[in-house]
Amino acid sequence: MEEAHAIPHLRETLLFLALAGVLVPLLQRRRISSVLGFLAVGILVGPFGLGRLAGDVPVLGWLVFPNLEAVSVLAEIGVMFLMFMIGLELSAERLWAMRRWVFAGGGAQVVVSAAAIGLIAAAFGNALPAALVIGLALSFSSTAVVMQLLSSRRELGTPIGQAGFSILLLQDLAVVPVLILVGLLGQPGDTSVAASMAIAIGKSVAAIVLIYLLGRIVIRPAFRHMAASRQADTFMALTLLSTLGIASLTWLAGLSMALGALLAGLLLAETEYRHEVEITIDPFRGLLMGLFFMSVGLSIDPLEILRAPALLLGSVAGLFVLKAIIVAAVGRIGGLSRGKAVEMGLLLGQGGEFAFIVFGAALSLGLLPEQTGRFMLLVVGLSMFATPLVAELGRRLGAGFERRPEPEPENATPVLPDLRGHVVIAGYGRVGQLLGQLLDSQGIRYVAIDPDTRLVAGFHAKGRPVFVGDASRGEMLRRLGLDEASAIVLTMDHTAAALRAVQSIRREWASLPILARARDEGHARALREAGADTVIPETLESALQLAALALARAGLPGTALSGLLEREREQRIASFHGAQDR
Incomplete structure (x- = not known):
């Protein structure tokens, strides 16, 4: 019996592959968003869906995911490969051209959203540290969901795609200072918040610059050597090593692994192997991203929705409306038309995967009451689930606001598919x-x-x-x-x-x-x-x-x-x- 269980999480892996093999073709035939499909399946086969019946109907035990442990690691790798593919679509020059959107637009969105949401949380009776944590966590949008939608709609090179990506990139960079702040809020004493954050930010910037320089020196010669052998397996191995290796280095530096994967993509975007790498990694990215979206669905408890449906759905709707207004305002100031700004606002209105990390840290430090933390996690999960539908609504509203086609910005760098x-x-x-x-x-x-x-x-x-x-x-x-x-x-x-x-x-x-x-x-x-x-x-x-x-x-x-x-x-x-x- 022990030998039958020698491979960890084998049953869960087989179940996911079976679901993906049936689900993806079915969704494509019905023209349904794969993001929405994986989220729905996650709810259905999760511990809060059919998993509740597994005790009474033993056969269901083979058809459900009993917990998140089996998929959480692979789901995180899926997000990393999404960021890696995004990096391949960019270049250092193009990223520098977007600096105004990244630092001014993204910074304004995070600060204003965190302040507005934090004030509302305080008005509902939360203590100041808890309100601050809620505001900061909910100011983040979902990089995984938004970039998957933009990629599937081939809008990464459009004004909305560039502006939205810039805001999401700043949010990724802001995760480290936010986690440091949460840790400091949970510590007793007179720790200097400003000094600790300044040191952490300095280390982060130094780590990014060092990794980028080392990558430029090492990665191109390594790929040239591997590609010369014309062995597909060694080329794939080097691609995986580059992605996971640089992501691990950023994690050791206190940054997110997703940011490291983005850096790896940026480094390879400037080489002649970019398209070969994209083709090599694309099948893995699709499967692992599906696993990520399914893991979000696994965390949603339908019974929690039924306990306070008005408050919960009202919170999700309020989050979308408030963030959409702020993001749309940032878009208008940045030069987007009304229609494009509205569309981007609703596209980025959800909570993000980093909110799970921030709320998890806050709960472990006692900054949030258990019930409040669970409620906020549910708000984030439901908002991510609703994003494909809300994004389509934003698309239609944006089209209604438009009176004429939006001209492409003069400094937009064309990518090869736009030829x-x-x-x-x-x-x-x-x-x-x-x-x-x-x-x-x-x-x-x-x-x-x-x-x-x-x-x-x-x-x-x-x-x-x-x-x-x-x-x-x-x-x-x-x-x-x-x-x-x-x-x-x-x-x-x-x-x-x-x-x-x-x-x-x-x-x-x-x-x-x-x-x-x-x-x-x-x-x-x-x-x-x-x-x-x-x-x-x-x-x-x-x-x-x-x-x-x-x-x-x-x-x-x-x-x-x-x-x-x-x-x-x-x-x-x-x-x-x-x-x-x-």
Whole structure:
């Protein structure tokens, strides 16, 4: 019997994977938010849902999560990978360009929200330390929920996405000082709060700078070495090590692990391996984020709602309204239109995952009565559960306020998926480089990928839009904006790789023009059969060039020579194109 339980939390892991395997496809078919679905399932299979019946119906014991312990660690890792993916979408330059939103906008939101909520808590009879803790904890929004919604709606690069992320980033930075303050409030004596917080903030800033500098020195060479081996497993191992390693360093420095994961993403965002890393980590991120949202659902007790439904639901609604007003005001001052400000306000109106940490610390120190602490945790959980619905309401209200489309800010840095009408080049050898130069000379934007890490590193350092990647991977091509590209040109030397790429591209992009280079006419016919629109055999061009030189030496006039070569080229290409079309 002991051997059957050798793997900790095996039953809970199998249950989650089974739920995820059934739930996600079902939600996608019904066009329901996966965030809302995982939260609802968490309530259903949690200790306060079907778990209450497990004692009377033993079979339910295999279908429920008896407590949060089994999922809490993996859920936290899920949040870390979400922050890591967010960091990959940014860069140090782009983050610096957002500094006004981060420090002015985010700082104003936290201070004003904490003061307003704290005053309301004091008015309800809470002691001053308790009211201060409640105000600070509820001033945080949910980075996990909001960023998941923005990512699924592809709005990270929009004005709302940039402003919302900036505010959330400041909140993440503020967690450490808030936890220090809670600890000091729970200590007797005349401890200097200001001095302790100043020292803690100084250590935090020093730790972030040190980690960032070390990462720039170590991470890029490490990825270049691993990528050169072309082993997917070692590349994945290094990605996981970078994320968890830097997150652990920030935790040792007293900062949140989520902030460390964001730093890891920022460091890799400036390398040519960004898109390959995104594809490597994306499946894990989705599963672990689902586990996080399910863990939030596990903490919600439906019976507690029934005990005081008016007070509880009124508190959740009041939290949304108050924070939405404050966030919207910050947005308007920052330059957002009324509609965008309202939409952002409701999007950030919920409580956040860091509130669980702050309230947990306050309860352990006796700053909050047990009943008040449980009530506040329930308010936070319900507000996170309601966020997808409230965010959709905010979207519609914002659209109603808008009188004309919102212009993009001039300093917004475009990301690759926002490209329109560009050309994607698969293979950046001699032919790909020449093609890129010709496109550049005509002002036509392009993005190129190549599996050769050394070649890519050299051109990436020169500012060329070249990335490490495999052209047969649809996820990679989608991140290069193939949905909006005018064409893709395959110039790689490897015949089998070119064939795989054409087959993969044609499966997902039925109408996209595919132009391909072939080694010979046999290879050209195979590429045409796979779905390429136009194929140029390099042997044909070599033969035509040699023929042109020979005929010119023999005295054939230039006009006749040009016409002959063009007719021969067209006939040769049409011969295997036509054979396939028939």
